[in-house]
Amino acid sequence: MRKVAESTIRRLSLYLRLLEEFEAQGIATVSSEALAGRGGTTSAQVRKDLSFFGSFGKRGLGYSVPELVTELRAILGLDRRYQVALIGAGKIGSALVQYRGFRQRGFDIVAIFDVDPAKIGREWNGLVVQDSAALETALAHEKIDMAVLVTPGEAAQPLADRLVALGVKAILNFAPVQLTVPHDVVVKTVNLALELETLSYELTNRG
Amino acid sequence: MRKVAESTIRRLSLYLRLLEEFEAQGIATVSSEALAGRGGTTSAQVRKDLSFFGSFGKRGLGYSVPELVTELRAILGLDRRYQVALIGAGKIGSALVQYRGFRQRGFDIVAIFDVDPAKIGREWNGLVVQDSAALETALAHEKIDMAVLVTPGEAAQPLADRLVALGVKAILNFAPVQLTVPHDVVVKTVNLALELETLSYELTNRG
DNA sequence: CTAGCTTTGTGAATCATTTCACAAAGCCGT
DNA sequence: ACGGCTTTGTGAAATGATTCACAAAGCTAG
Ligand SMILES: NC(=O)c1ccc[n+]([C@@H]2O[C@H](COP(=O)([O-])OP(=O)(O)OC[C@H]3O[C@@H](n4cnc5c(N)ncnc54)[C@H](O)[C@@H]3O)[C@@H](O)[C@H]2O)c1
Ligand SMILES: NC(=O)c1ccc[n+]([C@@H]2O[C@H](COP(=O)([O-])OP(=O)(O)OC[C@H]3O[C@@H](n4cnc5c(N)ncnc54)[C@H](O)[C@@H]3O)[C@@H](O)[C@H]2O)c1
Numbered sequence: 001m002r003k004v005a006e007s008t009i010r011r012l013s014l015y016l017r018l019l020e021e022f023e024a025q026g027i028a029t030v031s032s033e034a035l036a037g038r039g040g041t042t043s044a045q046v047r048k049d050l051s052f053f054g055s056f057g058k059r060g061l062g063y064s065v066p067e068l069v070t071e072l073r074a075i076l077g078l079d080r081r082y083q084v085a086l087i088g089a090g091k092i093g094s095a096l097v098q099y100r101g102f103r104q105r106g107f108d109i110v111a112i113f114d115v116d117p118a119k120i121g122r123e124w125n126g127l128v129v130q131d132s133a134a135l136e137t138a139l140a141h142e143k144i145d146m147a148v149l150v151t152p153g154e155a156a157q158p159l160a161d162r163l164v165a166l167g168v169k170a171i172l173n174f175a176p177v178q179l180t181v182p183h184d185v186v187v188k189t190v191n192l193a194l195e196l197e198t199l200s201y202e203l204t205n206r207g
Numbered sequence: 208m209r210k211v212a213e214s215t216i217r218r219l220s221l222y223l224r225l226l227e228e229f230e231a232q233g234i235a236t237v238s239s240e241a242l243a244g245r246g247g248t249t250s251a252q253v254r255k256d257l258s259f260f261g262s263f264g265k266r267g268l269g270y271s272v273p274e275l276v277t278e279l280r281a282i283l284g285l286d287r288r289y290q291v292a293l294i295g296a297g298k299i300g301s302a303l304v305q306y307r308g309f310r311q312r313g314f315d316i317v318a319i320f321d322v323d324p325a326k327i328g329r330e331w332n333g334l335v336v337q338d339s340a341a342l343e344t345a346l347a348h349e350k351i352d353m354a355v356l357v358t359p360g361e362a363a364q365p366l367a368d369r370l371v372a373l374g375v376k377a378i379l380n381f382a383p384v385q386l387t388v389p390h391d392v393v394v395k396t397v398n399l400a401l402e403l404e405t406l407s408y409e410l411t412n413r414g
Numbered sequence: 415c416t417a418g419c420t421t422t423g424t425g426a427a428t429c430a431t432t433t434c435a436c437a438a439a440g441c442c443g444t
Numbered sequence: 445a446c447g448g449c450t451t452t453g454t455g456a457a458a459t460g461a462t463t464c465a466c467a468a469a470g471c472t473a474g
Contacts, residue, residue, distance in 0.1 A: 003460095005460075006405065007461075007462095009405050009408050013401045013404040014401070031420090031422090032421075038385065040385050041462095042463075043421090044462080044464070044465095045461095047424085048462075048463085051422095051424065057421075057422050057423080058421085058469085058470065059423080059470050059471090060419075060420045060422075060470045061421070061470070061471065076407055076408045076411075077408055077412070078407055082410075091306065092302045094298065094302065095299045095301065096399075101383070101399075101400055102400065105400055106407075146403070146406060146410075170406040170409065172406060176224060176308070178245065178246060184413070186406060186409040186413070188405060190397065191220075191221075192308075192379075193224075193312055194217060194220045194221065196289075196314055199353060199377040199379060199393060200284040200285055200313075202377065203284060203353075203376060203377050204284030206391070210430095238450085238452090248432095249432085249433075250451085250452095251432080252433080254451090254454085255433085255453085255454080257452095258452095258453060264453080265439080265440065265441090265451085265452075266438070266439040267440040267441050267450045267452075268439095268440065269450090269452080270452090
């Protein structure tokens, strides 16, 4: 099951959200057409995306909503929970810690770190902010699946190196830097300034 | 100059950030190889990306850092400032308003709106939070280039419709919904849960 | 049980993006 | 001023993603 495009995975994630809405509304089956309409693609795209992983529909009828939800959760690895460490108790970190959406979808923030003495020891959402100097000892006996990096740019790469050394295999990075990691570690960078800049480009070149 | 891939634009934005770092370090010229190395691509990709917009380098030498910075700013539409309205004075909104990076790159938040009476009238970073019911009157005489939507999902589409009616042509959306807008309006959605889910997929299918 | 209708699953075709590879240009040292 | 070295700019080739189009499958009504 190698080599599925990232764009496909992102759409599967989108379909899952739509399916969960349908499920909440008690809708039992859905066609690729209906999924596509709400998701901003075409029905052929939906079917092709799913076909990489199996055939989940019934011809003439469509897809069973609860069944497809289960399948997509399994494909995306969302049929388990993840232990997440947050590094950087700043403004963005604060918003993330308080956001319930993550826990709802299986991501539990279980540790928070910062260097700022004014922040270390404070309680955030039931967790004590720990000294990031003690990252290694604090995470020695806690299994961390993912780390979220929300520190200033210059701190991000050194922290990424330490997280990798600790065995963390997935990092979500908000610092506006390109992280270098071994190829068995996966990094996703969310670069908000870059998003604004693509808007800016579109505004000046279309519009 | 139609039809440049979005992936190209995103890389240009990345190159610009790297070039600004080089500029701060007093580096005068840079090769496509050097830009690629730090930006996670190949030198051929860098040259191809730039070639869509002109030829900015000197063969045998590379690119003048300050010159290319100027060119990229012009291409991306960053040689001007943008007036941005923030809709939703919540947790993410708070982080965005306090973030200096946006102002530094030419994006000025000039108005903030919310529905919550507890938030309306409060001062945020020198701006008074306004009632979003009065969006139309408040923005009647203020030219808004972009809106940032940081409300709950269910409020996002109605607000997008009102912003579009007000002539806003670019929206950065943080709500986990797919917005529908006329095709002369450009929307970028930042879906953090989706980023975590692509990490989750990679973890379960590689690693 | 059959005819008609609907919708899937998927090769083949199209369209888009990236990589290759090399001639053309410019610099530097002699 | 020339030869050697470096690096750009860009068609052509390769790779990757999306769209097309249709046979196969299943459901429903009669
Ligand atoms: N706030 C925003 O809206 C926004 C938008 C786009 C990008 N970003 C990026 O996100 C990152 C965080 O932004 P923020 O606004 O939350 O910044 P912030 O300054 O509020 O928070 C950063 C936190 O990281 C901590 N820190 C610094 N070095 C550390 C280390 N070595 N180990 C652990 N913690 C450390 C600081 O003490 C601080 O608490 C930055 O890279 C910023 O560029 C933020
Ligand atoms: N906080 C996070 O880390 C995070 C992460 C991912 C996604 N999001 C998404 O970002 C959005 C905002 O998240 P948040 O954590 O800041 O939520 P929040 O609840 O803290 O803030 C939302 C704000 O929007 C306001 N609001 C509601 N309806 C409005 C309307 N019609 N007009 C104007 N304002 C209105 C609310 O009063 C509130 O102040 C949500 O859609 C959320 O799903 C947040």
